[in-house]
Amino acid sequence: MNEPDTPAPTETAPRRASIGARRNPAAETAILAAARGLLAEKGYAGFSIDEVARRAGAGKPTIYRWWPSKADLFIAVYAADKAAAIAVPDTGSLAADLAGYTAALWRFWRETPSGAAFRALLAEAQASEQAMTALREKFLPLRLADLGCVFTRAAGRGEIAAADAESLLQLYIGFHWVHLLTERIDEDAALIDRMARLIVRAGRPDTAAPPSR
């Protein structure tokens, strides 16, 4: 076989090389983009590290050097989109805030690879202790912060009892998860509104007979 010492610069094979004893940002970008695209295209089922490496023109060791597990790669894909993600609404009404946030979140899940990435992370966490740890300690606290402050604000306005904010948040998160995991995150505005109103009613402090001890 012929060894071309100057590999013909095929437009698609620039043969990205090391740039020295440090990370090559081009490789990182290419890997994240490949993972994102693959996830968007094939979903979790068709996602594999080998295919990501192939598409990125990267070596698998390069991937594993930076993202020690599949879960870490999912989190990175999610985080990359999260910057331009959902604006936390502040309309002065909890029900409106919740409905707005949910609609935006579901759209985010539908229209970017992030929904697939999150589903993949949840699934991966069921099979890997490492992924479960990453989910609970690195991922969830960040995601819950957004919605958490919506509830905190509502408690400040007296819309809900402050003591219930945490529990109501959990209930609402569960609602999101069920719909994501059963592939029912279509934009059903009526459903979203109904759920938001239910949550508000559940939290109304005046309707509680005795204060929740």
Next chain:
Amino acid sequence: MNEPDTPAPTETAPRRASIGARRNPAAETAILAAARGLLAEKGYAGFSIDEVARRAGAGKPTIYRWWPSKADLFIAVYAADKAAAIAVPDTGSLAADLAGYTAALWRFWRETPSGAAFRALLAEAQASEQAMTALREKFLPLRLADLGCVFTRAAGRGEIAAADAESLLQLYIGFHWVHLLTERIDEDAALIDRMARLIVRAGRPDTAAPPSR
């Protein structure tokens, strides 16, 4: 041994043979028991068809002949315990019913392989269209029926608005899922009670302005 010409029963190799042109219940039992045990012992992570076959002393084709996919096997494991499963409470109070049901369900998930089986089914459904279909069309309707009638009865008593029963059920299911998928199904009675009371409050018809009826 009942079988006269049974070969010397090596304790680990009875070499279960065909009993003719029909299912061998012994094989079915052995496979389900092996799947159950493996799931209980290793969880979803350590679960494989090969290992089930090994433990059951069965051939893989025998497994695939009856359970065409892993999801079907998970459902079967879950269903095997469901007989002795959770009694649907009927105390006359929705909050008490919910709290009781949840405590029983979580104990069921903790103390049998069913929790692991359900987690496995949810994870599997994220990667396999077939599993997702089985989850939505074969599994969920059955599971939701139990809790559904608790809410229906509460609506009949006037505890909650009938129109909200379905949505409240969804909220409560989400609460269960989040705790199962994040491995937090410890028996926190205070948490369970709080959630049950929130659900009841969310559904109380008198607290709503005057929406329905």
Next chain:
DNA sequence: AAGAAACGATACGGTTCGTTTCGTAACGAT
């Protein structure tokens, strides 16, 4: 008696994961 069906064992092809080895290339310190 003949055939159909189920059994366990075994092997196979195809994937995927995560690791290891290899030769190359660029930076940092001396």
Next chain:
DNA sequence: ATCGTTACGAAACGAACCGTATCGTTTCTT
């Protein structure tokens, strides 16, 4: 300027798994 360190991509490896096929055997059905 040189040498050591580090990152790079390619390739291969071992292990595990899935789902299917083949084979000889056993037993029921017809």
